[in-house]
Amino acid sequence: MKNLKGIFSxxxxxxxxDGTINEKGLRQIIRHNIDKMKVDGLYVGGSxxxxxxxxxxxxxxxxxxxxxxxxxxxxxIAQVGSVNLKEAVELGKYATxxxxxxxSAVTPFYYKFSFPEIxxxxxxxxxxxxxxxxxxxxxxxxxxxxxxxxFAELFENEKIIGVKFTAGDFYxxxxxxxxxxxxxIYAGFDEMMxxxxxxxxxxxxxxxxxxxxxxxxxxxxxxxQGKIKEALEIxxxxxxxxxxxxxxxxxxxxxxxxxxxxxxxxxxxxxxxxDLTPAQKQIxxxxxxxxxx
Ligand code: HMN
Numbered sequence: 508m509k510n511l512k513g514i515f516s517x518x519x520x521x522x523x524x525d526g527t528i529n530e531k532g533l534r535q536i537i538r539h540n541i542d543k544m545k546v547d548g549l550y551v552g553g554s555x556x557x558x559x560x561x562x563x564x565x566x567x568x569x570x571x572x573x574x575x576x577x578x579x580x581x582x583x584i585a586q587v588g589s590v591n592l593k594e595a596v597e598l599g600k601y602a603t604x605x606x607x608x609x610x611s612a613v614t615p616f617y618y619k620f621s622f623p624e625i626x627x628x629x630x631x632x633x634x635x636x637x638x639x640x641x642x643x644x645x646x647x648x649x650x651x652x653x654x655x656x657x658f659a660e661l662f663e664n665e666k667i668i669g670v671k672f673t674a675g676d677f678y679x680x681x682x683x684x685x686x687x688x689x690x691x692i693y694a695g696f697d698e699m700m701x702x703x704x705x706x707x708x709x710x711x712x713x714x715x716x717x718x719x720x721x722x723x724x725x726x727x728x729x730x731x732q733g734k735i736k737e738a739l740e741i742x743x744x745x746x747x748x749x750x751x752x753x754x755x756x757x758x759x760x761x762x763x764x765x766x767x768x769x770x771x772x773x774x775x776x777x778x779x780x781x782d783l784t785p786a787q788k789q790i791x792x793x794x795x796x797x798x799x800x
Pocket of ligand 1: 694695757
């Protein structure tokens with residue numbers, strides 16, 4: 508089994524202008540992550556993969572291409588969560604057959620599901636696929652908050668091996684770390700990686716690692732060595748870059764930065780804005796010159 512700790516890029520997907528998947532571009536993004544960013548793994552089908560705007564067949568296609576390109580070079584996690592449980596199971600079976608090291612699923616969203624319903628959602632995917640599961644908790648987008656006691660209930664299922672914690676609630680993160688020393692906890696906000704690392708996370712999953720993965724690893728490893736001042740200096744530079752990215756359009760700007768690196772990262776998928784304006788493209792050039800040269 509692959510080591511599931513460390514730095515995971517939340518994989519971006521290259522789309523053509525008409526919204527179809529650009530396979531060649533997607534393969535280039537994967538190679539860039541493996542060869543240049545030296546990530547430990549990829550989180551495929553997440554928010555960053557524009558996943559919730561795609562059809563089931565498109566999601567499968569992305570899982571297939573990512574596994575075919577990465578082979579066994581790095582760890583692969585497939586995000587299969589969907590408010591359509593049947594789709595989540597279908598995707599989970601598909602990714603498991605492809606050899607993904609673990610599944611992950613966002614907490615079911617939109618409807619106000621009860622905790623027993625959420626628990627049943629995870630247990631159904633696990634029962635049907637036999638694979639491991641990482642809970643994807645991202646309350647600011649889903650509105651779903653899971654507390655320590657609820658995590659304890661979920662973790663009673665030994666196939667639920669961890670959580671991707673995309674939240675700024677460091678009290679909850681500290682409580683989770685203390686309560687579950689043997690479960691994997693991944694930080695989900697790249698701009699808060701240092702405080703999360705100090706609290707003892709096992710790894711991080713982030714969109715900006717597609718272009719800033721080397722700095723992300725430095726922050727993580729320096730914090731583990733107790734070199735907080737040095738780690739903070741790199742987090743400061745990282746956050747200057749992230750501030751620039753967030754102010755210019757998150758996924759479009761990361762794609763623009765990849766294009767500057769010679770990677771055909773392509774367009775975003777509507778209803779997201781497909782492309783940057785000329786003024787935004789100029790900002791990408793400035794970010795590239797300042798932070799990635
Ligand atoms: C995913 O599901 O694609 C990522 O794991 C999500 C990840 O947590 C990112 N969150 C979102 O894009 C909503 C972060 O990397 C985020 O983009 C970054 O910290 C900038 O805010």
